Amino acid sequence: MTGPGGDGSDALADFVVAGAGHNSLITAAYLARAGYSSIIVEARPIPGGGASTEDWLVPGLGIDACSTGHTLIRLNPLIRDDELGLVARYGLAYVDPDPVAHVAFPDGEHLTMSLDAEKTIAEFGRFSSADAAAYRRLLEEWADVAAVFGSDRFRPVGYGPSIDEMLEGHPRASTWRRRQAMSAYDLIMATFEDRHCQAFLLWMTFQTIVAIDRPGTGLLAYSLIAGRQRNSWSIPLGGSGTLIDALVGFLADHDVAIICDKRVTNLVVEDGRCVGIETADGSTYRGRRGVISTVHIKHLVDMAPAECWGEDFLYGVETYEVGLSGFTVYLVATQPPVFATPQGGRTAVSAGIVDWPDRFLAMLRRLNDNLAFEPDLESGIEHGTGRVPFLLVATPTLVDTSRTVDGLHTVKLLSAVASDPGPGRTWTEHKATLADWYLGAVRRFCPDFTDEVIVANDVRSPEDLERYNPHMIRGAYHGGDRTPANSGVNRPVPGWAQHRMPIPGLYQTGGTTHPGGSITGAPGRNAAHIILEDLGHDPSRFVPLP
Numbered sequence: 144m145t146g147p148g149g150d151g152s153d154a155l156a157d158f159v160v161a162g163a164g165h166n167s168l169i170t171a172a173y174l175a176r177a178g179y180s181s182i183i184v185e186a187r188p189i190p191g192g193g194a195s196t197e198d199w200l201v202p203g204l205g206i207d208a209c210s211t212g213h214t215l216i217r218l219n220p221l222i223r224d225d226e227l228g229l230v231a232r233y234g235l236a237y238v239d240p241d242p243v244a245h246v247a248f249p250d251g252e253h254l255t256m257s258l259d260a261e262k263t264i265a266e267f268g269r270f271s272s273a274d275a276a277a278y279r280r281l282l283e284e285w286a287d288v289a290a291v292f293g294s295d296r297f298r299p300v301g302y303g304p305s306i307d308e309m310l311e312g313h314p315r316a317s318t319w320r321r322r323q324a325m326s327a328y329d330l331i332m333a334t335f336e337d338r339h340c341q342a343f344l345l346w347m348t349f350q351t352i353v354a355i356d357r358p359g360t361g362l363l364a365y366s367l368i369a370g371r372q373r374n375s376w377s378i379p380l381g382g383s384g385t386l387i388d389a390l391v392g393f394l395a396d397h398d399v400a401i402i403c404d405k406r407v408t409n410l411v412v413e414d415g416r417c418v419g420i421e422t423a424d425g426s427t428y429r430g431r432r433g434v435i436s437t438v439h440i441k442h443l444v445d446m447a448p449a450e451c452w453g454e455d456f457l458y459g460v461e462t463y464e465v466g467l468s469g470f471t472v473y474l475v476a477t478q479p480p481v482f483a484t485p486q487g488g489r490t491a492v493s494a495g496i497v498d499w500p501d502r503f504l505a506m507l508r509r510l511n512d513n514l515a516f517e518p519d520l521e522s523g524i525e526h527g528t529g530r531v532p533f534l535l536v537a538t539p540t541l542v543d544t545s546r547t548v549d550g551l552h553t554v555k556l557l558s559a560v561a562s563d564p565g566p567g568r569t570w571t572e573h574k575a576t577l578a579d580w581y582l583g584a585v586r587r588f589c590p591d592f593t594d595e596v597i598v599a600n601d602v603r604s605p606e607d608l609e610r611y612n613p614h615m616i617r618g619a620y621h622g623g624d625r626t627p628a629n630s631g632v633n634r635p636v637p638g639w640a641q642h643r644m645p646i647p648g649l650y651q652t653g654g655t656t657h658p659g660g661s662i663t664g665a666p667g668r669n670a671a672h673i674i675l676e677d678l679g680h681d682p683s684r685f686v687p688l689p
């Protein structure tokens with residue numbers, strides 16, 4: 144890198160990267176492996192985006208501000224084959240919690256998912272022997288096609304056979320095409336008969352906050368459930384941020400600069416080519432070979448004149464759906480939430496509460512219409528009853544003491560909400576009401592999780608989440624909706640799914656590109672493959688396709 148930038152001179156590297164989420168760090172890391180330098184410019188005070196662990200409530204106590212579970216990235220060759228040595232040399236380590244999950248139902252019943260599939264099947268059997276058999280079948284049937292449906296995640300769109308081609312000749316191709324086209328909600332309701340089993344599976348399938356009542360979400364009911372059954376809700380020891388620490392360590396060893404606290408505001412376009420970025424403080428950073436963005440696609444198009452993008456592309460961005468909004472309560476407590484069950488107290492890193500399927504569906508319908516959860520008989524969703532349609536209760540300190548201080552626990556309550564708090568309300572006042580509602584529901588099942596054990600707390604509404612990370616528009620966790628209109632060849636815009644943007648020299652990675660958000664590292668690694676190809680390399684030398 145030459146020139147400091149910010150003082151009138153331009154900083155220069157092979158690539159300039161806008162945003163330092165885990166995906167763009169991964170892209171820069173693979174490029175560094177191939178000998179290319181980058182300057183990475185990040186709006187927040189620290190790199191990592193949704194994979195950050197911070198200690199804003201109790202000094203030294205690492206709280207995952209966003210992601211906690213890293214199940215999918217474990218399948219990425221980056222981690223599976225430790226391609227960059229993040230595990231061997233940079234201290235990254237994972238643990239697979241067992242039990243995988245524990246969920247409470249409105250009638251006081253519970254279901255525990257264990258890493259031993261036979262134990263989970265036996266749990267289903269407590270409610271219905273037919274559902275126990277259906278769960279076993281679900282795992283077996285998915286094992287037969289997991290390689291087909293999982294294969295395209297770690298390849299850029301259009302590289303390798305399509306899923307349709309891979310299904311050709313499969314004896315159950317027709318069944319899988321039907322399941323793919325259905326909604327996960329319909330599929331679960333058609334496959335399982337007992338409402339506890341149905342509600343548990345809906346809870347699990349909704350973990351990525353996708354509207355699972357929409358057609359085209361069917362496979363989530365298989366991939367998410369079978370994935371968790373196999374790999375649990377895998378978490379990095381020390382917190383999500385240890386993935387970032389490992390990447391930052393790798394990048395530092397390869398002389399890649401990361402500059403924080405600078406918001407990218409404009410793209411520099413010269414002679415029709417993207418050659419750099421400008422930040423809010425007037426600094427310019429130039430990339431000899433190109434610019435890589437993980438800025439949300441809806442913000443990116445405002446960073447260069449409309450004629451640079453073309454009408455068609457702009458239409459695609461305008462109609463790109465940002466996804467459902469999330470709501471998060473952070474708690475620091477002297478003890479974890481312990482679910483009281485007839486079999487004794489139960490804890491799980493990934494625990495939760497769910498309502499019966501009809502109320503769950505009512506929640507999805509309101510979310511699809513972006514309607515707040517007001518007390519409303521029609522929706523059946525009520526305040527003050529200790530019932531919530533969906534709540535994830537994440538307590539990573541149950542298995543990871545390396546992030547604790549004085550034995551304290553970090554507990555995160557996550558739910559989906561409308562992006563607006565409802566008529567006449569503001570998030571500033573309403574978020575406390577909502578947080579109390581969720582905490583009340585937890586206490587119904589975890590009676591010892593009282594005010595006395597909670598030593599610190601914070602609440603982030605959709606508005607707060609967007610302020611924290613501009614990539615999470617309206618507090619949507621995953622960079623965009625993942626129904627078919629916004630997935631695969633359509634992500635972010637039909638015809639532009641291979642990371643190359645309409646402005647030559649500009650590449651897009653991160654959650655707004657295939658295969659979408661979550662901690663997968665897939666958009667980051669896939670983008671590196673494309674960029675290295677454009678640089679004239681055989682990209683498989685550095686980023687082999689699975």
Ligand SMILES: Cc1cc2nc3c(=O)[nH]c(=O)nc-3n(C[C@H](O)[C@H](O)[C@H](O)COP(=O)(O)OP(=O)(O)OC[C@H]3O[C@@H](n4cnc5c(N)ncnc54)[C@H](O)[C@@H]3O)c2cc1C
Pocket residue numbers: 161162163164165166167184185186187190191192193194208209210211212213214405406407408437438439442469471557608611612613614615619620621622652653654655660661662663
């Ligand atoms: C509360 C919460 C819980 C979650 N839990 C999980 C979980 O358990 N498991 C899971 O897999 N996923 C989870 N997610 C989702 C996950 O965090 C995201 O999908 C993931 O972080 C996306 O990664 P990314 O690299 O694409 O982008 P991000 O992590 O969003 O990073 C983008 C980066 O770009 C920066 N940026 C954006 N615009 C600009 C700009 N103009 N200038 C400079 N910098 C900019 C941002 O500040 C950010 O650092 C959760 C999200 C939230 C909010």
